[in-house]
Amino acid sequence: MRVKLAAGNWKMNGLAADLAEIDALAAAHPAPRSEVLICPPATLISLMAARAAGGPVKVGAQCCHPAESGAHTGDLSAAMLADAGASYVIVGHSERRADHGEGDDDVRAQARAALAAGLRVIVCVGETEAQRDASNTLDIISGQLAGSVPDLVTGDNLVIAYEPVWAIGTGRTPTTDQIGEVHDFIRARLEARFGAGVGRSVRILYGGSVKPGNATEIFAVSNVDGALVGGASLKATDFGAIIAALDEA
Numbered sequence: 312m313r314v315k316l317a318a319g320n321w322k323m324n325g326l327a328a329d330l331a332e333i334d335a336l337a338a339a340h341p342a343p344r345s346e347v348l349i350c351p352p353a354t355l356i357s358l359m360a361a362r363a364a365g366g367p368v369k370v371g372a373q374c375c376h377p378a379e380s381g382a383h384t385g386d387l388s389a390a391m392l393a394d395a396g397a398s399y400v401i402v403g404h405s406e407r408r409a410d411h412g413e414g415d416d417d418v419r420a421q422a423r424a425a426l427a428a429g430l431r432v433i434v435c436v437g438e439t440e441a442q443r444d445a446s447n448t449l450d451i452i453s454g455q456l457a458g459s460v461p462d463l464v465t466g467d468n469l470v471i472a473y474e475p476v477w478a479i480g481t482g483r484t485p486t487t488d489q490i491g492e493v494h495d496f497i498r499a500r501l502e503a504r505f506g507a508g509v510g511r512s513v514r515i516l517y518g519g520s521v522k523p524g525n526a527t528e529i530f531a532v533s534n535v536d537g538a539l540v541g542g543a544s545l546k547a548t549d550f551g552a553i554i555a556a557l558d559e560a
């Protein structure tokens with residue numbers, strides 16, 4: 312059975328004072344059935360890891376550089392993130408793809424570096440609205456999976472997040488049928504590429520305007536193993552409600 316995963320992506324939000332949300336989350340959900348992860352900005356990783364130690368909340372990063380070290384001003388290697396206390400890293404988020412021009416080859420190299428540093432990777436895929444309108448969703452997802460996911464993965468160290476670009480931060484979500492279609496498709500692609508054992512073990516998260524009010528219906532969809540949550544992960548009350556919905560799914 313796949314352990315469900317509630318992952319929060321704080322994006323470029325959060326100062327040290329906001330670590331109180333982690334205390335509140337841990338106090339309200341001391342022993343969730345689901346795995347709980349927060350990916351704060353890199354400035355907070357070590358502080359959050361220290362604060363969350365021994366509790367239910369794991370800490371992750373939002374991106375990493377593909378190189379182990381070197382002359383890359385402003386960047387962070389996977390080993391640095393692991394050293395700071397991260398156990399996961401998100402790669403290929405659509406905001407990285409758009410803001411920093413990261414393509415599938417970059418994402419795959421970052422994922423490889425993360426795995427080599429002992430991190431689990433959450434590889435993001437998702438279509439734009441124009442691509443969905445042109446009925447290209449599954450082709451886009453297929454290409455991103457083939458290009459962004461490295462070969463040497465296990466059922467444990469790879470997570471896929473399906474995040475339709477048009478659903479991120481907009482309050483709009485696909486229908487549950489649309490989510491199910493893409494998640495079933497991703498599952499089939501993973502099984503075809505990695506075999507049934509690995510393919511059935513990889514968690515597939517949905518991301519894009521997940522809120523307490525829509526979490527239950529999204530978590531009832533086949534092959535939805537959790538969520539990657541942006542805005543609603545910033546407050547312990549909202550994220551806690553999403554964790555509770557996932558625990559009950």
Ligand code: 13P
Pocket residue numbers: 320404474478479480481482518519520521539540541542543
């Ligand atoms: P929102 O939940 O704010 O739509 O963001 C989703 C997301 O991009 C998570 O990575």
